[in-house]
Amino acid sequence: MPPSRESISNRGDDDEVCPVCKSSRYLNPDMRFLINPECYHKMCESCVDRIFSGGPANCPVAGCHKTLRKARFRKQTFEDIGVEREVDIRRRVMQVLNRREEEFDSKRAYDDFLEQREEIIANLVHGTDVAKTEGDLQRYASENMRSIRANQALEAREASSFQEQQTHEQELARLRRQAAREEYENERREILAGREDVLSRLAAGKPADAATIAREGHKVLLKKSSARRSEEERIRQKQAALRNSDSRKAGATAVDRTTESRDSGFIKGLKRIKTPEPEKPYDPFGGLVPNKRDYYTLRDSYPSSYLDPIRQDTRMQAGGYNLQEYYSRTLMEAFAGLGCFVDEEVARRDGAISKPNATEV
Template sequence: MATVDRFLPAYSSSEDACPICKSSRYLNPNMKLLVPPCFHKMCEACIDRIFSLGPAPCPVCQQILRKTNFWTQKFEDLQVERELQIRKRIAKFFNKRTEDFKSLRLYNDYLEEVEELTFNLINGVDVQETEERIQRFAQENRDLIASNAARQQREERMLNHRLKQERSDKEHQRQLYLQQLEEEEVVKRTQKNAIINQLASSNQSASEIVARNAITLKKSSMAPSAARATPSSSGPTGDWMYNGAHLDDDEDMDIDSEEFDPLSSLYCDVGGFELKPEYYDPMASAIQNPQMATAGGYLTRFSHQRSLEAAFTGLLIPPLSDSIPSPPS
């Protein structure tokens, strides 16, 4: 037996074994430990044996327990599990909100009182007095507690409905995006097959046929992409939800045959100045470690160039004739 125990992992009897039958989860992997309100864990076999006929005292602390009050442990540390249950119980009664108080100071005092009661129950300080304070508060604020609980349930239902609607909208947009991708692939294959047939049956050169069909192929690929880029407005969140479309493919770029107008774009080149190698810059000279500041590829001339571009933006562009204000009469 000593040889077998030498290969068994070490375990704590209070955490990994039933305190009643002393069975260990390492010796019996299928054993499941459950936690009662007194936080003395027991295995399912002992729970069925002790509490099958009704309420019975805990074999460790003699607190009256019921079989239905046992739950599966969520956290590895039993102290954390105990604190979680205590905070849930406290929050069930102390559910006042900021609008229930006349001032922020009264609300902060209320929160401090709640934390004091929670601390007392967690650490076993004046438990009887603390329980009386909780019961007295629950009796005095019974109507307000019920009203806030009902309002919290309504808010949770609204939140769950909104999250469900968002998931539904995202799934709908995903299916629409996949369908548009499939339709785009079909259109591309059809047009490419048409070009191949023209190359095989026409007497024109291949460059002329490809050039004539290039613009048509590009614009046809842009139509589904534009539809994917348009936000969906079918649901309540369609006006701000991101539809998951990415237009980072070179094939999605349209061919603009019109002449470029610098006034129609916010990203036109700015000229009219000459960037010098050095400038008097107190901010740059105040850097303690210039090598660390430029380690990521940053150079001080970048900020100088941005400042000059901001100063010269629109400075050399003549005003429009119809925008010149008339002199006062």
Template sequence: MEQTCPRCRTSTFQNPHLKLMVNVCGHRLCTNCIEAVFTHPTSNCLDCGKLLRRSEFRAQLFEDASVEREVDIRKRILRDYNKRQEDFKTLREYNDYLEEIEEIIFNLASGTDIEQTQERVEKYRAANQMQIVKSRSMQARHIQSMEQELAAVLEVDEMQQQMQRAEAERLAELRKKARMDVIDLLATTSRPGEAVRQHLQKLDDLSRPTEIAAPPAPKTLGTGHETFIPTIPMDEGHAYVYVPESIDTDGPPLLSLDEITQRGYSQHWRSLTPTEAAGGFTMDHACSRVLLDAFSGLFCPA
């Protein structure tokens, strides 16, 4: 999608290398306009007049500037509102806390009661300063431990790939040596058939998969320290036995010719013409055919 700088009106169509940047207010500028306008560390936004810092400009990730602004506001608010569910006594209190966060983000993103909302955030920050610092420290340790676990997993994968490459190189070298041996043997032996059979046997042995020792698994689990992982017994229950389901798709049975006459269906028939009666045709057969057509949609047995 084509994007345009609101100041210089340069578009990505005119300059494919155009790079747009956004600040905390959500309004964007291209890098050339930032160099021209922000000659000092701070300057006012050209759209809303808010005092901005040049160092706070970042690359725009979303095409919609409002989405970019909401993401930035959410990141700033969640740095302070960083309590977890374990910090609350009940689930209802935690849900109310999450609802309060969403209300604050909505007000700041939509421009509703900005002063009251900012004052509300400042009061929360002052009242929960120790808890905010503690939660930030826990989050940093958690991120660090996750990075360590990811690095350990990547190291194990790399070791396994190296072992597989080494095994493949070893097999290739053995096959090459086997070919040279059979050539030398064919040149000196009087029994070439036996030499070929031995060569094929060696190739068959080399083609069999060999077990590669698995690299050591990482011993960390969430905290970066050695952790004992208990084995939880599972009740498998009884084995599943398949029982075919029986579904009755047959409709009501068809009426016989006598039942058609007894139930009075013949009262609604027209009289036969002499030509129709001369051929031995009766209205009972016509009614039976009509009922058969009607009942065929009900999966009636023939």
């Protein structure tokens, strides 16, 4: 039965009252509520200081006998305490089961690991086989502490690298904006200086030389503008080359993780991480040599009473007809089946059909 509207409205009022001292936020607007991840019972900060300042003590909420410590009290992040508890459980489990996709033999094995991790989280959240689940989790943590710490260190390095990259990109964006503003100011000052120079020369010169002075001033401005743009382009290319060099160095100095992966029966499909082999250059023919001929040699001409008139006919040659293409196609069709042995292919096919499939149930 869904909760009534009155219970929903009263629930917000209950959340503003400390269950220990019954103080209300209505009377004390500065009151702060804290929770402890041991039992997730909420109480005000004054009760926490009063009860737990002398050391660990039992939870003062009626019916809860868990021992709490003041250092573990913190402010609630989510409004729903169930969501708060699930997030804490998920964070704790994922710190232990922190395997990465490259540690598994296949994508299916990694998907099975993710499903197993979600089942463990669901069991702890809903209270299903908690003792067994906690025991399996602790046993796995003790047996694979080395790989867990290695993955935690790698994750910390990735987070730090990402943060540094974001900071670096923000700084580059700021420098680009500053350079754009300086470029605009410099260009504006050069234009004003050029105009003042042209005006001063016009004032000091003769009226007949006005057009020549204006053209010369315009040429000077264009020359300065082109020189400035070429210098900016050179600087941008140099910065791009430096960024590419830094990325190559980062890829070359990447940590080669060869940590031991022990298959304790809790997680299946783990493998020892190997350095991937460099990719071979792309071959669009898949190793096939286009002009390679195993059984014949293509000649320039062959005697034929049918083809000789065509070879001597200028109209056929003007139309683009090439007898070499005809020779090549005809010989290829004649020798194409010499490397195919139908009996052997049929025998291999029949053997593959009759062999039982290992994946069938």
